[in-house]
Amino acid sequence: MTSPLMQIEDLSISFKINDEWCRAVNGISFDILPNETLCIVGESGCGKSITAMSLMKLLPSSARLGGKIKFGDQDILSLAERDLEQVRGNRIAMIFQEPMTSLNPVLTVGEQIAETLVLHKGQTWSEARKEAKNLLDLVRIPDAQKRLGQYPHELSGGMRQRVMIAIGLACRPEILIADEPTTALDVTIQAQVLALLDDIRKEQGLSIVMITHDLGVVANVADRVTVMYAGEMVEKGPVQAIFDDPSHPYTQALLRTVPRADAAFELSPIRGQVPPIQAMPQGCRFAPRCDEEHAACGATPKLSPGPHSVACWARGAAT
Amino acid sequence: MNDLLVVEGLGKTFGSKKFMQAEYAVIALRDVSFSLGKGETVGVVGESGCGKSTLARCVLDLITPTTGSVLFDDTDLTKLDAKAKRSMRSKIQMIFQDPYSSLNGKRTIGKTLAEPLWVHEGVKYKEALPRIQAVLQEVGMPVSAADKYPHEFSGGQRQRIAIARALILKPDLIIADEAVSALDVSVQAQVLLLMRGIQKERGLSYLFITHDLGVVRNFCDRVLVMYLGSVVESGPVAELLTNPKHPYTKSLRDAAPIPDVSKRQALALLEGEIASPANPPSGCAFHPRCARATEICRNERPKLEGSMDQRMFACHNPEL
Numbered sequence: 211m212t213s214p215l216m217q218i219e220d221l222s223i224s225f226k227i228n229d230e231w232c233r234a235v236n237g238i239s240f241d242i243l244p245n246e247t248l249c250i251v252g253e254s255g256c257g258k259s260i261t262a263m264s265l266m267k268l269l270p271s272s273a274r275l276g277g278k279i280k281f282g283d284q285d286i287l288s289l290a291e292r293d294l295e296q297v298r299g300n301r302i303a304m305i306f307q308e309p310m311t312s313l314n315p316v317l318t319v320g321e322q323i324a325e326t327l328v329l330h331k332g333q334t335w336s337e338a339r340k341e342a343k344n345l346l347d348l349v350r351i352p353d354a355q356k357r358l359g360q361y362p363h364e365l366s367g368g369m370r371q372r373v374m375i376a377i378g379l380a381c382r383p384e385i386l387i388a389d390e391p392t393t394a395l396d397v398t399i400q401a402q403v404l405a406l407l408d409d410i411r412k413e414q415g416l417s418i419v420m421i422t423h424d425l426g427v428v429a430n431v432a433d434r435v436t437v438m439y440a441g442e443m444v445e446k447g448p449v450q451a452i453f454d455d456p457s458h459p460y461t462q463a464l465l466r467t468v469p470r471a472d473a474a475f476e477l478s479p480i481r482g483q484v485p486p487i488q489a490m491p492q493g494c495r496f497a498p499r500c501d502e503e504h505a506a507c508g509a510t511p512k513l514s515p516g517p518h519s520v521a522c523w524a525r526g527a528a529t
Numbered sequence: 530m531n532d533l534l535v536v537e538g539l540g541k542t543f544g545s546k547k548f549m550q551a552e553y554a555v556i557a558l559r560d561v562s563f564s565l566g567k568g569e570t571v572g573v574v575g576e577s578g579c580g581k582s583t584l585a586r587c588v589l590d591l592i593t594p595t596t597g598s599v600l601f602d603d604t605d606l607t608k609l610d611a612k613a614k615r616s617m618r619s620k621i622q623m624i625f626q627d628p629y630s631s632l633n634g635k636r637t638i639g640k641t642l643a644e645p646l647w648v649h650e651g652v653k654y655k656e657a658l659p660r661i662q663a664v665l666q667e668v669g670m671p672v673s674a675a676d677k678y679p680h681e682f683s684g685g686q687r688q689r690i691a692i693a694r695a696l697i698l699k700p701d702l703i704i705a706d707e708a709v710s711a712l713d714v715s716v717q718a719q720v721l722l723l724m725r726g727i728q729k730e731r732g733l734s735y736l737f738i739t740h741d742l743g744v745v746r747n748f749c750d751r752v753l754v755m756y757l758g759s760v761v762e763s764g765p766v767a768e769l770l771t772n773p774k775h776p777y778t779k780s781l782r783d784a785a786p787i788p789d790v791s792k793r794q795a796l797a798l799l800e801g802e803i804a805s806p807a808n809p810p811s812g813c814a815f816h817p818r819c820a821r822a823t824e825i826c827r828n829e830r831p832k833l834e835g836s837m838d839q840r841m842f843a844c845h846n847p848e849l
Binding site: 253254366367368369396397398399400401402404405423424425426427428429430449450453454463464465466467468469470471472473474475477478479480481483484 | 576577683684685713714715716717718719721722740741742743744745746747748766767770780781782784785786787788789790791792793798799800802803
């Protein structure tokens with residue numbers, strides 16, 4: 211088995227709300243393998259995005275972090291700010307959902323791409339501009355030379371997301387974290403951007419961590435999947451196993467709520483909603499919304515061992 | 530079927546002819562015709578910028594259409610005077626996408642729900658209260674919600690409140706503009722089931738605007754597919770999605786990701802992006818992105834042909 215590129219061990223993230231520490235992410239562990247697409251899926255408020263942010267330690271100083279994030283021989287969480295700058299945007303890059311708010315409206319596209327190269331790689335501006343054109347070609351923006359001189363408002367949403375990807379790829383990162391990169395796009399443009407990301411992953415040999423709430427996207431791009439609920443990992447495994455044999459009641463319920471374009475079926479919603487982090491239930495956090503019951507649901511289940519693992523008492527979880 | 534809404538030749542051109550400014554015309558809607566039966570749900574799909582929302586607003590006359598007519602219960606809405614239009618509007622209500630910006634944050638839910646009653650019927654808050662409580666219960670909210678403010682509710686609950694506001698005047702038609710798009714799937718399913726239950730109970734009709742073909746497949750009876758201001762294909766949902774005739778419908782369907790790994794495919798890529806309505810392509814608006822385009826598509830705009838209540842499509846070289 212290939213050794214992982216990054217190992218996340220017992221990561222927890224807490225925020226202080228009304229003088230009380232609330233755990234938004236509660237002891238999750240997973241690996242990122244070389245050249246894979248790992249999808250982290252779950253509803254809003256389940257901790258996907260802050261987990262992604264923590265991989266680069268991009269959280270506000272008010273957050274309390276626990277556990278380890280091993281990247282090579284470093285632990286991201288114990289790095290000083292200076293050393294983090296060597297990692298952020300350089301070895302690990304990130305793209306966000308809303309390409310309009312993450313681009314600077316007063317700088318041209320070319321300047322924003324070149325800036326990354328000047329800051330991280332110490333290139334001169336003229337070298338960086340040449341490289342910027344290559345990057346726009348890489349993300350298949352037609353007429354790249356002209357686009358370099360344009361401002362973000364002159365581009366469509368899909369084009370802006372391509373520019374974000376170009377900025378992310380500028381320093382040839384080993385890991386690209388994509389937080390809902392296609393959620394704001396039309397399906398046709400979404401298909402283009404997903405295909406682009408997958409081609410780039412193959413060409414450049416990088417790993418992609420994709421955060422999404424869209425199970426359709428997951429089924430189409432993931433190699434491995436991690437399902438999160440209320441700050442905990444409830445199931446993880448190879449994409450085939452997750453969709454063919456979903457085990458956790460939450461994963462199963464989630465799949466039954468997705469309307470599919472290829473078939474009509476009776477949607478069955480999950481009752482209630484994701485609890486706020488100040489009021490997490492004790493024990494299994496999904497229990498109040500779950501249709502199944504087990505004598506042990508009052509205690510927290512751990513992920514079962516093996517490549518396809520699940521944290522549920524009714525599925526024989528370990529203590 | 531008895532048609533509640535008949536839209537004929539609806540068009541909207543936005544333009545300017547101001548001093549010191551270049552004259553321009555943006556054709557946002559072009560010759561849109563469709564009908565909607567009592568108790569029926571018609572979906573409108575298409576990419577951003579295809580005119581879905583303009584269509585919704587023109588039906589309600591929130592934007593005055595440039596051409597065409599909107600017959601609602603056999604009355605032409607575009608020909609009514611302001612007063613008659615206002616009373617007619619109580620029969621058509623709208624639900625918007627973003628439940629965070631569509632509710633007034635400074636008003637209690639009760640006040641928000643009372644406003645339509647005051648405007649249309651002159652009913653005061655105290656008298657309106659029983660109706661407010663009844664409608665809150667109908668959408669699955671506790672009666673106590675009337676005294677609370679929007680920020681105390683989650684996105685799904687707010688959308689229920691928005692539905693309650695639309696229902697309180699007992700409309701015959703609800704126009705839902707991306708009403709479930711901002712919600713998580715589990716909550717989306719709750720809201721869709723709620724809307725379907727209400728439809729069964731009250732027999733009302735929905736004009737359901739969305740970009741999500743999965744939602745269309747599971748919620749709508751018929752669907753209109755729009756591209757650059759025109760309807761390119763329409764028909765019963767299952768038939769249209771199983772056997773699309775217009776190449777655009779087919780690309781749209783094939784781009785929608787299915788949550789099933791065995792259906793994983795190289796998502797069929799539709800090249801390019803929707804053109805600007807200020808500068809539309811010649812002939813068929815879709816031809817620059819179409820794999821089946823031929824000479825005639827570049828020169829001649831195809832007509833929407835077929836029968837109103839069955840399949841219609843506008844294409845020179847339809848899929849087989």
